[in-house]
Amino acid sequence: MIDYRDIINDPRSDPQKRLDALKKLEKPAVPEIKNGEVNNHIHTIYSFSPYTPSMAALKSKEAGLAAAGSVDHDSIGAAEEMIAACGILGIGGCTGFEVRVSFKTGADGKPGPFADRKLNNPDSIGAAYMTVQGIPAPAIPKVRDFLDPIRKERLLRTRKMTESANGILHEAGLPEIDFQRDVIDKSMYNQGGGLTERHLLAALAEKFIEKYGKGPEINEKLALHFGINPPDKLRKALSDPANPHYLYDLLGILKSGFLSRIFIxxxxxxxxxxxxxxxxxxxIRAIPAYAYLGDIGESPTGDKKAEKFEDDYTEELFDELSRLGYRAVTYMPPRNSPEQLRRVQRLCAERGFMEISGVDINSSRQSFNCPEVLQDEFRHLLNTTWALIAHERLASVDPAFGLFSPDNPLGSISLQKRLSVYASAGKELDPKNPGVSIPGIIKKLQEGRYQI
Known part of the structure; x- marks a missing residue:
């Protein structure tokens, strides 16, 4: 009997074979979508994740999500498969990518006000993570070309970090990492994927497991070789050989406690x-978004320490985001306090930024659900997701219908009203065959038939 789920989540399979298997899969028993929950920030194998785009879409469907979006580091490799998979499953889909950018130079070309300050990047000063979301389908080749030099630079840096890691492994009597076999070949780099620190740390975790197996001894050796003492919850997880998330738990510990020793x-x-x-x-009529992190306590992904980020100068930062041309802010409702996010929402409204939500899925331990988005103070994020989906589909047909296009026929109305119209349009799209409904939606937009 063919196990279609294995094919759907096989990173070495052709994307079309994964999509074909998704079509053949017996319709899964999934919760009926009643609440409209969404997640716009799901990583796939094209950066670091246990899920192919087809499996990410399927897991989203099985979690009862009404819409899902792929966002990969330095890569747009998941986009076409993600949209097709969401269509097969009858849920909304959108795409994007994530990159690290420099704030050392301001909008005027002079040194920027955040050149020497920490933003949302735990590892670097004057640098930040951002996303580009709602990418129109015809622009995907341009995105690949834009990101390719970045991918190549990151590969070179990761190779150098691997050399540093191998020096430490050698001193500890552990097997060394073969960069080609253990890092590149286990990524999707040669298929247009991004290479991240997590790929290197996964290889390091596998060397630990190869040497010591899975069980309590790992905790002892982490302390002995690296001076790492995991918190009780993770220590217990690593003591359990049957833990299905073992590699990801160990990787998270290494990211928090070891990466700084080799980071370049x-x-x-x-x-x-x-x-x-x-x-x-x-x-390309996509939407550039700053990824708000904020001062945090315990990280929901388990791989970040309690740390201070942008909260001491958020208002000043948002002014700089306006000058730099950002159109949106993306944030994760589970990560921050209500007070933090109320402040972000106020600043977005004052600066005219779109709000985009999503929880970055990159581990088998994480849930695809984000029930916080259903709370009253976040329910507007459901509509902005459908506006994002409408933007992506409409701009794929006519760039003038990008949400922030200077030629948008709705450009004279406020952003909030435009988002409301686009949300209504997004909900009218047929996920299985959006091309059929787009001409009618465009005509309604042109004729002003959506209620504002």
Whole structure:
């Protein structure tokens, strides 16, 4: 008997074979979608994740999500498969990518006000993570070309970090990492995927497991070789050989406790100017978004320490985001306090930024659900998701219908009203065959037949 789920989640299978298997899969028993929950920030194998785009869409469907979006580091490789898979499953889909950018240069070309300050990046000063979302389908080849030099620079840096890691492994009497076999070949780099620190740390975790097996001894050896003492919850998880998330738990511990020993700061060719990315996003009618992190306590992904980020100067930062050409802010409702997010929402409204939500899925331990988005203070994020989906589909047919296009026929109305119209349009799209409904939606937009 064919196990279609294995094919759907086989990273070495052709994307079309994964989609064909998804079509043949017996319809899964899934919760009926009643609440409209969404997640716009799901990583796939094209950066670091246990899920192919087809499996990410399927897991989203099985979690009862009404819409799902792929966002990969330095890669748009998942986009076409993700949209097709969401269509097969009858849920909304959207796409994007994530990059690290430099804030060392301001919008005027002079040194920026955040060149020497920490933003949302735990590892670097004057650098930030951002996303570009709602990418029109015809622009995907341009995105690949734009990201390719960044991917290559990151590969070179990761190779150098691997050499540093191998020196430490050698001293500890552990097997060394073969960069080609253990890192590149286990990524999707040769298929257009991004290479991240997690790929290197996964290889390091596998060397630990190869040497010591799975069980309590791992905790002892982490302390002996690296001076790492995992918190009780993770220590218990690593003591259990049957833990199905073992590799991801160990990887998270290494990210928090070891990465700083080998980390190399990205150069200007990898961590390019934020203004360059926002201008590129505008040129293809995509939406550049700053990824708000905020001061955090315990990380929901288990791989970040309690730490201070942008909260001491958020208002000043949002002014700079406006100058740099950002159109949106993306954030994760489970990560922050209500007070933090109320402040972000106020600043977005004052600066005219779209709000985009999503929880970055990159581990088998994480849930695809984000019930916080259903709370009253976040329910508007459901509508912005459908506006994002409508933007992506409509701009794929006519760039003038990008949400922030200077030629948008609705450009004269406020952003909030435009988002409301686009949300209504997004909900009218037929996920299984959106092309059929788009001409009618465009006509309704042109004729002003959506209630504002």
């Amino acid at each position: 700061q990205p150069g200007d060719n990898e961590c390019i100017c934020a203004k360059t990315v926002t201008a590129f996003a505008d040129s």
